[in-house]
Amino acid sequence: MGYPHKSHPRETPILSKYFGDPEARTLEGWKARGGYKALPDALATDPVAIQNVVKESGLRGRGGAGFPTGLKWSFMKIGDGKPHYLCCNADESEPGTFKDREIMRWTPHALIEGCAIAAHAIGAETCYIYIRGEFTEPIAIMERALEEARAAGVIGDNAMGSGKKVNIWVHRGAGAYICGEETALMNSIEGKRGNPRIKPPFPAVAGLFGMPTTINNVETLAAVPHILNNGPEWYKAMCLGSPKSNGSKLFSVCGNVAKPGNYEVVMGFSFKEFLYDLCGGPLPGRKFKAIIPGGSSVPVITIEEAEQVKMDYEGFMEFGTMLGSGGVIIFDDAQSMPKQLARLARFYAHESCAQCTQCREGTAWMTKILERICAGQGTFEDLDTIFELTENMTGKTICVLSDSCGAPVCSGITRFRGEFEALITGKRSSTVAVG
Amino acid sequence: MADTKLINLTIEGRAVSVPAGTTILEAAKTAGVLIPHYCYHPGLEIAGVCRMCLVEVEKMPKLAPSCATTVAEGQVVNVYTQKALDARKGVLELLLINHPLDCPICDQAGECELQDYTFQEGRADSRYHEPKRFNPAEDFGGDVLYVTNRCILCTRCVRFMGDVAGDEALCVEERGDRAHIGIAPNHDLSHPWAANVVDLCPVGALVSKDFLNKARAWELDRTASVCPNCSQGCNITLETRDENVVRMKPRSNDAVNHFYLCDEGRLNYSWINRDDRLETPVVAGKPATWEQALAAAGAALKGATAHVVANGSLSNEALWLLKQAVGTGKFRVAKGSEAALTGVKDLALRADRTPNATGAEMLGFTRAEQPLVGAGKVVVIAGEMCDGLDTSAIAGATTVIVLCTVIPKSLPANAILLPIANFAEEEGTFTNLRGRVQRFLQARPAPGHARASWMVLSELAAAAGKKGGYASAEAVFAAMAGTEATFGGMSYDSLGLKGQVAVAAGVNA
Numbered sequence: 001m002g003y004p005h006k007s008h009p010r011e012t013p014i015l016s017k018y019f020g021d022p023e024a025r026t027l028e029g030w031k032a033r034g035g036y037k038a039l040p041d042a043l044a045t046d047p048v049a050i051q052n053v054v055k056e057s058g059l060r061g062r063g064g065a066g067f068p069t070g071l072k073w074s075f076m077k078i079g080d081g082k083p084h085y086l087c088c089n090a091d092e093s094e095p096g097t098f099k100d101r102e103i104m105r106w107t108p109h110a111l112i113e114g115c116a117i118a119a120h121a122i123g124a125e126t127c128y129i130y131i132r133g134e135f136t137e138p139i140a141i142m143e144r145a146l147e148e149a150r151a152a153g154v155i156g157d158n159a160m161g162s163g164k165k166v167n168i169w170v171h172r173g174a175g176a177y178i179c180g181e182e183t184a185l186m187n188s189i190e191g192k193r194g195n196p197r198i199k200p201p202f203p204a205v206a207g208l209f210g211m212p213t214t215i216n217n218v219e220t221l222a223a224v225p226h227i228l229n230n231g232p233e234w235y236k237a238m239c240l241g242s243p244k245s246n247g248s249k250l251f252s253v254c255g256n257v258a259k260p261g262n263y264e265v266v267m268g269f270s271f272k273e274f275l276y277d278l279c280g281g282p283l284p285g286r287k288f289k290a291i292i293p294g295g296s297s298v299p300v301i302t303i304e305e306a307e308q309v310k311m312d313y314e315g316f317m318e319f320g321t322m323l324g325s326g327g328v329i330i331f332d333d334a335q336s337m338p339k340q341l342a343r344l345a346r347f348y349a350h351e352s353c354a355q356c357t358q359c360r361e362g363t364a365w366m367t368k369i370l371e372r373i374c375a376g377q378g379t380f381e382d383l384d385t386i387f388e389l390t391e392n393m394t395g396k397t398i399c400v401l402s403d404s405c406g407a408p409v410c411s412g413i414t415r416f417r418g419e420f421e422a423l424i425t426g427k428r429s430s431t432v433a434v435g
Numbered sequence: 436m437a438d439t440k441l442i443n444l445t446i447e448g449r450a451v452s453v454p455a456g457t458t459i460l461e462a463a464k465t466a467g468v469l470i471p472h473y474c475y476h477p478g479l480e481i482a483g484v485c486r487m488c489l490v491e492v493e494k495m496p497k498l499a500p501s502c503a504t505t506v507a508e509g510q511v512v513n514v515y516t517q518k519a520l521d522a523r524k525g526v527l528e529l530l531l532i533n534h535p536l537d538c539p540i541c542d543q544a545g546e547c548e549l550q551d552y553t554f555q556e557g558r559a560d561s562r563y564h565e566p567k568r569f570n571p572a573e574d575f576g577g578d579v580l581y582v583t584n585r586c587i588l589c590t591r592c593v594r595f596m597g598d599v600a601g602d603e604a605l606c607v608e609e610r611g612d613r614a615h616i617g618i619a620p621n622h623d624l625s626h627p628w629a630a631n632v633v634d635l636c637p638v639g640a641l642v643s644k645d646f647l648n649k650a651r652a653w654e655l656d657r658t659a660s661v662c663p664n665c666s667q668g669c670n671i672t673l674e675t676r677d678e679n680v681v682r683m684k685p686r687s688n689d690a691v692n693h694f695y696l697c698d699e700g701r702l703n704y705s706w707i708n709r710d711d712r713l714e715t716p717v718v719a720g721k722p723a724t725w726e727q728a729l730a731a732a733g734a735a736l737k738g739a740t741a742h743v744v745a746n747g748s749l750s751n752e753a754l755w756l757l758k759q760a761v762g763t764g765k766f767r768v769a770k771g772s773e774a775a776l777t778g779v780k781d782l783a784l785r786a787d788r789t790p791n792a793t794g795a796e797m798l799g800f801t802r803a804e805q806p807l808v809g810a811g812k813v814v815v816i817a818g819e820m821c822d823g824l825d826t827s828a829i830a831g832a833t834t835v836i837v838l839c840t841v842i843p844k845s846l847p848a849n850a851i852l853l854p855i856a857n858f859a860e861e862e863g864t865f866t867n868l869r870g871r872v873q874r875f876l877q878a879r880p881a882p883g884h885a886r887a888s889w890m891v892l893s894e895l896a897a898a899a900g901k902k903g904g905y906a907s908a909e910a911v912f913a914a915m916a917g918t919e920a921t922f923g924g925m926s927y928d929s930l931g932l933k934g935q936v937a938v939a940a941g942v943n944a
Binding site: 176369398 | 612
């Protein structure tokens with residue numbers, strides 16, 4: 001279901017099938033809807049076999065990077081004598097993204113089952129679900145569902161009577177965007193300041209509490225039980241574009257659009273159809289202008305480009321942007337791109353963890369330049385400075401927050417330079433109806 | 436080290452072999468290349484945050500932070516490629532956009548890494564046209580003032596306090612460009628080793644309140660020395676301006692103090708500069724020439740058994756000559772409370788607040804709470820100020836010979852006073868509590884007619900009919916090494932500026 005709207009017939013509701021159905025939240029209700037079928041079998045299966053099933057399915061990380069999930073799990077050396085940890089990244093803070101929130105709100109047990117299977121598959125007995133602090137309702141729902149699952153013996157020291165230990169705990173974030181970065185997330189769980197760590201060592205070698213750790217996104221983990229129930233071929237077959245992108249994907253749609261919300265489609269779906277049919281097109285009297293397709297960190301593209309895109313990892317890459325987290329932000333012709341991008345840059349300047357020089361100083365500087373341009377006091381030189389600054393901020397820091405600030409801004413200037421120049425020369429762009 | 440695997444790599448075209456696990460930054464030092472850096476410090480955990488030490492490593496797609504990248508076999512590292520230079524130039528520009536550029540009033544100017552690297556690799560201009568960030572300066576307590584606007588957030592101070600001092604007093608507060616170093620509630624930098632953050636700070640953000648606006652870095656003369664304030668024997672640099680000591684800074688020595696110096700040690704220096712000094716020999720209450728004074732003292736010593744009171748702040752050379760000229764004796768040791776720097780093995784402000792108690796004991800002098808007790812007809816007091824001592828014990832003495840920097844209290848009016856230099860005004864060695872013999876050099880001239888203590892004692896020995904006439908502290912040391920087994924085989928050359936462990940001190944030192 002494309003909650004809060006009725007499911008569109010062209011959607012493929014797998015994760016979102018029970019969105020809006022309050023009974024699916026309870027353990028009993030979830031079992032009646034086919035839940036916890038995969039877990040007992042999985043707990044009796046060799047972890048490496050589960051890793052291989054997930055590898056074959058072609059499932060890739062839904063948090064943004066798109067790293068193959070099964071491969072990530074296979075980095076965990078089973079039986080190395082160390083405690084392993086699973087972290088579920090539910091710190092969904094990427095502007096424009098709200099899919100994990102809905103998974104936790106409506107189908108908490110789907111995530112619990114996914115976590116339990118993944119924990120077993122990587123040899124972990126403990127899983128932390130790190131939930132964004134602002135998600136008060138999802139936190140309450142997750143806590144309740146975990147309580148229920150523990151009481152019913154679904155998870156715990158003897159999960160589903162298998163003799164295996166699977167303990168899952170909720171860890172509430174405190175409102176920092178950067179804690180969604182996997183190493184910052186681990187620091188945060190450890191009680192430290194949420195600063196990203198230098199890699200290597202990678203989490204699979206030394207992660208949470210210095211032990212081998214895997215971090216997966218909520219949507220990734222929620223998809224795992226379905227893969228086990230239906231087989232990897234079923235999942236792999238869900239593909240309309242590049243053979244490297246499989247399965248269904250939730251897209252969160254927001255901005256200047258008739259029907260914002262979450263939509264679940266098969267990888268490779270036509271973005272044009274998605275925008276105009278599923279999402280209902282632009283608001284009356286408006287036209288789409290620009291789209292940030294994968295959460296605010298990815299480059300912005302024009303609607304002309306977007307209409308040609310196939311919605312998968314490779315499809316977005318073809319047009320110089322990324323699938324990212326699937327947070328589709330739509331701007332129509334009433335929006336001023338300089339203003340929108342200045343707002344985005346301000347977000348990154350606010351959220352920089354302040355470790356790396358380029359990010360701490362660069363994001364703030366970029367914001368100041370953009371805000372000055374918006375105030376009509378920019379110069380052409382400023383645009384060059386932004387590009388050089390972005391070059392300086394890209395690929396040189398511990399994490400990619402710094403890169404994420406420059407990417408949408410520079411792509412925006414490249415594609416909508418006229419609007420910036422109009423502000424600089426004092427002539428408002430004719431394409432902007434409302435400043 | 437013998438069984439450590441060596442890794443071969445090329446840095447700036449120079450072949451280097453370093454033990455496995457070494458960082459590129461450290462490996463480059465062996466090739467004579469100092470890669471610019473701020474957050475990295477060899478004594479601290481690696482943070483990798485300033486991003487200043489980016490270098491190009493062949494076959495790596497991105498520039499590598501050399502402080503956090505370990506060497507690999509066959510690696511080719513280029514420090515000065517255009518790509519690496521551009522990246523570092525970019526970092527410098529960003530570090531300076533909000534920096535107040537108040538070098539003319541900043542204590543760090545002249546010894547500031549932000550200045551140095553900007554001159555070396557930075558831009559001549561800035562493209563920053565926005566208002567600069569402003570935060571007020573903050574008193575961190577202890578000797579430390581935090582000038583927020585100059586801070587580059589390298590976090591060396593945070594890591595030192597947390598990891599080395601074991602007192603998590605500092606942290607990074609806030610995020611983004613609002614970030615600054617914060618101090619934890621109910622904490623201040625009164626930790627006995629906290630002032631090291633001033634030395635660690637690569638810029639002028641953490642400055643010493645004691646040194647504030649006292650001198651410009653380029654006006655200072657620097658002399659290698661040893662801290663005289665306790666028996667740890669921390670290596671220091673004495674910094675003088677117009678012949679006055681204005682600052683004491685740690686000098687690195689991995690065997691003694693690594694990179695550190697305690698607050699009490701570094702701040703207790705004003706006595707070196709005191710101007711109420713004894714500047715001329717005194718005989719029978721009247722100023723005398725050295726010839727008159729030494730003749731009088733020599734005459735009194737000839738054939739007499741003298742009671743000797745020494746001091747643990749005298750050099751080994753002076754103590755040995757005292758032993759030669761007169762004999763060994765007693766000395767007292769000032770005591771204080773111990774304060775360890777927990778993150779470094781065997782480093783503490785020691786209870787013995789004197790630099791050479793171990794050396795004195797090795798030469799045969801013995802500790803005594805009241806060293807004057809038991810004085811006979813002839814008494815020699817060397818380096819002891821007699822504060823708090825009961826001087827009635829020497830009331831009956833016929834001759835009292837005093838070697839001193841300032842005139843001790845309540846001495847007989849007929850005492851022969853011989854003015855000597857303090858440790859900063861002469862050359863010599865101290866033996867620390869682990870038996871490490873370390874040299875200190877002369878940092879300022881002795882006042883008036885005062886002479887180096889070894890010279891005075893050498894002439895006193897000659898006047899008393901013993902062997903004297905040494906030409907230098909080095910010659911005294913050589914003679915001492917020839918007779919005292921403890922110092923066997925040592926010379927000023929072999930000691931260098933980091934010292935050597937005395938034979939008698941055993942292997943655990």
